[in-house]
Amino acid sequence: EVQMMESGGGLVQPGGPLRLSCAASGFTFNVYGMGWVRQAPGKGLEWVASIGNSGDDSYYAASVKGRFTISRDNSNNTLFLHINSLRAEDTATYYCGRWQLVGGNWFDPWGQGTQVTVSS
């Protein structure tokens, strides 16, 4: 069964760093791109970043470019999202998803999410 499990969220102070992880299983991780989306309280889904299967190419939403870094460890089937200079508006549930690129672009499946709260 294909599964993704996010971790690393919690209550963090503004301005601090944070690293989110996404442990993948049930598929050949290094064949697929991966990505992160988030949902702030009361808001819709927002795409954050995606990374190609080898890790050589990455893409970011304008709202996070320069502060967020997506990376992956193919030897350990893990996706990461490094966040610097956390802001209150980064408060959200962060979901990782497997990026499908055959004939189109979509995510399937997704993890259950990890909650990030930025507050002093």
Added chain:
Amino acid sequence: QSVLTQPPSMSGTPGQRVTISCSGSSSNIGIQTVSWYQHLPGTAPKLLIYINNRRPSGVPDRFSGSKSGTSASLAISGLQSEDEADYYCSAWDDSLNGFVFGTGTKVTVL
């Protein structure tokens, strides 16, 4: 900031058909495929439709997708109580070089 526009809410009684629209532009829906997701906050989003109108295995055929020009739509026929959720369209945007999601539509089953 959402680039794809959806109606904020829609409702229907059990058995009815509901159609959710998703309006984009020539840099996203106009030249890229559309996917649709069902989401209950706090749970994993679920893929309903990919490549405009294809259903993953396990998704009931009550859900169907279509695309025309720079717009797409998701139809739910034979509405059921378990369909009460938020629905999002999504596409790659060539100008932004990234994904865009719709504003989301909350479906209520009366």
